Amino acid sequence: MPSEDSRDLYAILGVSREATQEEIKKAYRKLVRKYHPDANPGDAEAAERFKKINLAYEILQDPQKRAAYDQYGTLGDAPPGGAPFGGFGPFGDIFGDIFDSFFGGAGRPSRGPVRGENIEVSLSISLEDAFSGVTREVSVPRQETCGRCGGSGAEPGSEVRTCPSCRGSGQVETQQRTPFGTFVSVSQCRDCNGSGKKIDSRCANCGGSGRVRTRHTVEVRIPPGVDSGTRLRVAGEGMEGSQGGPPGDLFISIKVESHPLFERDRDDLHARLDLKYPQVVLGASVEVPTPEGTDRIEIPPGTQGGKTFRVKGKGMPRLRGSGRGDLYAHVFIEVPRDLSEKERTLVEALAQEMNVPIQSTGLMDRIRQLFS
Ligand SMILES: [Zn+2]
Ligand SMILES: [Zn+2]
Incomplete structure (x- = not known):
């Protein structure tokens, strides 16, 4: 049976998950010298080890395969909910073929580490927070080893016997005779759920499963620049493994709430810039909102409604890569609804100067007075 570590490719090579390609290569070379069959x-143990080292290296030396492996942590188990990408996606075959030969197929009932x-x-x-990054405490459901029975499922002091059904x-094996020969199918023992053990008295805390459901608080560091749809992986914070298997991973799906001032388009932000008529006519120095405060931009005389000003590097930080997106300020010309008497007179004078027909309230007032 494989030990817990034998499914972890990084552990096989004795490197950390953050190891550079160069470090992986170095570790591989060292191990190959040590376990080479010639040496x-x-x-037989060294020979087996030598094979595993080569397999681990085959995947980790290829950045694409390594990334796929990283996403799923360890091999042999599909993500929950029936695998969004169909098992291991494009790498399923590669991983499956290689590892089935060593660790047995994932579908086979097994008492090995799961x-x-x-x-x-x-x-949300x-x-x-998406702009600056934030640390959040996330409460996640978890199955943990029962503290009362230590995972055996047996009430402390009671006996654990070998399951009589599967010895x-x-x-259990079932044989079926057909005209084409005898077919043997192997399935998990129902009496012991594949554990091979039978419990006299079930643990009062976990009911014999050896595991209890708990909630668990995980501190998640959300990096600047995340967007709706970003999926963050926290290694080892998923459900606990069984039979000594490693824990699963926790995936955080980010949703960024909408904002009253900004509309986001990937790394860029779009903001509305309300300007008054004299400002677009004569030009002005105005403030635009930015994620961290405000920025000043120059509006040239004669600016038309709908014009867009780009404020470079004032958008969202890039999650991958460095720097920031841009901020786009979209000009809207504010038309006043309530004018003071003086403003009205000035606008009327302007209309007259520009020789544009208007609805003159001065004239309306005079007509009203005539007929009252
Ligand atoms: Zn228990
Ligand atoms: Zn059994």
């Missing part, structure tokens, strides 16, 4: 004649399920949590954050193997 260990007749040592990786815990992944957990998916959605999280404000645009401000401890955890699986």
Whole structure:
């Protein structure tokens, strides 16, 4: 049976998940020298190890395969909910073929380590938090090893016996004779759910499952620049594994709330810039809102409604890569609804000067007076 670490490619090479390609190569070369069959004649364990090292390297040295592996953490278990990308997506075959030969197929009933399920949590954050990044505490459901029985499922002090149905193997075979021969199918033992053990008295805390549902607070650091649809992975914060398997991962799906001032388009922001008639006619220095405050821009004389000004580098930070997107200020010309007496006179004078027909209230007043 594989130990917990034998499914972790990084552990096989003895490097961290953050290791550079160069470090992986170095670690690989060292291990290959150590476990090479020529250096260990007749040592079956070393030979097996040598094969695993080569397999791990085959995946980790290829950035694409490595990324796919990173996304799913370890091999052999599909993400919960039946795999959004169909198992391991384009890499399913590669991983499946390689690892089936070593660790047995994922579909086969097995008492070996089983990786815990992944957990998916959605999280709404404000645009401000998406801009600056934020740390949030997320409460996630989890299955943990029962503290009362230590995961055995048996009431402390009671006996755990070998399952009589499967004699401890955890699986049962059924034979079927057909004209084409005898077919043997292997399935998980129902009496012990594949554990191979039978419990006299079930643990009062977990009911014999060996696991309890809890909630668990995970501190999640949300980097600047996330957008709706961003999926963050927190390794090892998913469901606990069973039979010594590693835990699953926690995935955080981000939703960025809408903002009263800004509309977001990937890394760019769009804002409405309300200007008064004299400002667009004569030009002005005005303030535009930015995520961190305001910025001053120059409006040239004769600016038309609908014109867009780009404020470079004042958009959202880029999640991947450096720098920021741009801010676009869209000009809207504000037409006043309530004019003071003086403003009215001035606008009327302007209309007269420009020789444009208007509805003169002065004239209307005089007509009204005539007929009252
Ligand atoms: Zn228990
Ligand atoms: Zn059994």
